[in-house]
Amino acid sequence: MLRLFTARIIWPLLLILVVLLPMGINAVAGKKVSVNGQPLPKGSMERGKKVFEATCLTCHQADGSGVPRLNPPLIKSDYVTGDPVYLINILLKGLNDEIEVNGEYYGNPMPAQVQLSDQEIADVLTYVRNNFENKAKAITPAQVTAERKKLK
Amino acid sequence: MLVRFLLASSLWFGIVYTTRASDTTKIQTPAGFSTSIIADDLGNARHIAAAPNGVLFIKLERLKNGKGILRLEDNNKDGIYETITGFGNFGGTGIAVKNGYLYASSNSEVYRYRLNDKFEVLDADKPELIVTGLVNKNQHESKSITLDNAGNLYINVGAPSNACQVADRTKGSPGQDPCPILETAGGIWRFRANKLNQSYSEGTHYATGLRNVVGLDWNSAINELFVMQHGRDQLAQLYPDLYNDKQSAELPAEEMFMIKEGSNCGWPYCYYDGQQKKKVLAPEYGGDGKKEDRCANMQKPVVAFPAHMAPNALLFYTGDKFPARYKNGAFIAFHGSWNRAPLKQEGYLVAFVPFSNGQPSGEWEIFANGFAGVAEVKSPRDAKHRPCGLTQGADGAIYVADDVKGTIYRITYNN
Numbered sequence: 001m002l003r004l005f006t007a008r009i010i011w012p013l014l015l016i017l018v019v020l021l022p023m024g025i026n027a028v029a030g031k032k033v034s035v036n037g038q039p040l041p042k043g044s045m046e047r048g049k050k051v052f053e054a055t056c057l058t059c060h061q062a063d064g065s066g067v068p069r070l071n072p073p074l075i076k077s078d079y080v081t082g083d084p085v086y087l088i089n090i091l092l093k094g095l096n097d098e099i100e101v102n103g104e105y106y107g108n109p110m111p112a113q114v115q116l117s118d119q120e121i122a123d124v125l126t127y128v129r130n131n132f133e134n135k136a137k138a139i140t141p142a143q144v145t146a147e148r149k150k151l152k
Numbered sequence: 153m154l155v156r157f158l159l160a161s162s163l164w165f166g167i168v169y170t171t172r173a174s175d176t177t178k179i180q181t182p183a184g185f186s187t188s189i190i191a192d193d194l195g196n197a198r199h200i201a202a203a204p205n206g207v208l209f210i211k212l213e214r215l216k217n218g219k220g221i222l223r224l225e226d227n228n229k230d231g232i233y234e235t236i237t238g239f240g241n242f243g244g245t246g247i248a249v250k251n252g253y254l255y256a257s258s259n260s261e262v263y264r265y266r267l268n269d270k271f272e273v274l275d276a277d278k279p280e281l282i283v284t285g286l287v288n289k290n291q292h293e294s295k296s297i298t299l300d301n302a303g304n305l306y307i308n309v310g311a312p313s314n315a316c317q318v319a320d321r322t323k324g325s326p327g328q329d330p331c332p333i334l335e336t337a338g339g340i341w342r343f344r345a346n347k348l349n350q351s352y353s354e355g356t357h358y359a360t361g362l363r364n365v366v367g368l369d370w371n372s373a374i375n376e377l378f379v380m381q382h383g384r385d386q387l388a389q390l391y392p393d394l395y396n397d398k399q400s401a402e403l404p405a406e407e408m409f410m411i412k413e414g415s416n417c418g419w420p421y422c423y424y425d426g427q428q429k430k431k432v433l434a435p436e437y438g439g440d441g442k443k444e445d446r447c448a449n450m451q452k453p454v455v456a457f458p459a460h461m462a463p464n465a466l467l468f469y470t471g472d473k474f475p476a477r478y479k480n481g482a483f484i485a486f487h488g489s490w491n492r493a494p495l496k497q498e499g500y501l502v503a504f505v506p507f508s509n510g511q512p513s514g515e516w517e518i519f520a521n522g523f524a525g526v527a528e529v530k531s532p533r534d535a536k537h538r539p540c541g542l543t544q545g546a547d548g549a550i551y552v553a554d555d556v557k558g559t560i561y562r563i564t565y566n567n
Contacts (some may be wrong), residue, residue, distance in 0.1 A: 053494070054389070054392070055389065057493055057494060058385070058386060058389055058490075058491055058493050059490075061490070061493055061530075061531040061532070062493060062494055062530065062531065062534070063530070063531050065531045065532075065533040065534075066531075066533065067490040067531075067532045067533070067534060068533055068556065069196070069213070070490070071490075073533070096290060098290070105214070107290045107291075107293070108290060108291050108292055109289075109290055109292040109320065111319060111320055112319070112322070113324045115322065115323055115324060
């Protein structure tokens, strides 16, 4: 409740930010910033796309736009491009919390994806981090292995 | 964009709000019918209810400007409902006007407000709590309501699950048998409409085996309850060996049931295959897409619709302002699918089923279409509007509520 309340107060401010920010970024940095200039691991995007289509697509949709108020979008999502540890744990543990993505709330639970291998999780996360207008460093199978160990 | 937002929000805080009615989405209806927009930008407008004097009440899924219920009135009778007031500090879906009261639901309670003879709300800050403690677990959480003519209130409690697997929507996880969710959800509960503070123990477990009902209506012509079920999702993702993407997009049917006390409609053990025209065993319970097993005894639908179209409202038309074939027939608002991906989405329309003697007397047909405002909905976010609520106004028109933008449509017949 409190969270909703504060959200309402900052909403106009956020909106101004959303409107102004892209202008600022374009002006300062120009277009097409690559992440560390590092190439993505070979084949990871192709493999990740396959995992995405078989596992994530129905809920998050082919274009990553999600389903309004049920399943959040992966487009320009801070969850996707942010902290890899948190992101890996969304897939390993699932998520059942009312979350906010790009100013909208999503209530459905996301089931854990533990049936996927460490390689598959790394690939699908690398894929979503470099698709749907996102740009972020690749996730490695070793990072996933490390998080999965902590589950037990 | 910014200017528009500021304008909209500042106007909204006031009592009177002028609708811009600028939406150009064209709605297609059969010859002789026409559609107009009577209010717009209301928020996530879920269900809508009409009072006998023409006033409309709308339940918002989320609070807008701190209000969860809107009262709309067209004072100057120009077809635009310009006088809008808000109250109620809870979001939700269900709303109904009955015997001098306005009933409205959150995702776990039902409240009611006393109305005066102008259908203004008395004690807007002090509604009576009628039902409390209903299951609400972030999935299929909306509580739709309808009332009969004998003082009873019917509420759906959706199952917080897709198919009652041990781990919801997880490949390889078995179905729980018996499904414990059915004890407090996945069905319809009946309560007294005028008794306060009722919880499950004071209610009647009226029907079971219903995964998620959002649209339901009391059919006054035959005094029976009818409900629309949202069928299960993800057959191909969970059982790729048994179903391909196309089959998964087309199975199972969305079902309309005539409910009697004690009805069991089969979820999670069974689903209805509209092509084979039978209830088959769900793969979580050993089904192979053909086997009937225990499903042979489950209640059959009175109408089967294409899969995943998400029927969110049901309305039996009792007016006499539409041609005779519409009398006592059923209108259904289909919110539109998401579970058909990667195939294109379907629904986003209002359907009609003719009835005679309380039973369907013909095939279902599209009544109003074009709400999405795009030629093809690939992803639900493409849709500019999604029909979610339906009511029959005092003027004999039907009103459709959209929960994307909060656009309210009136559909009239003019020879």
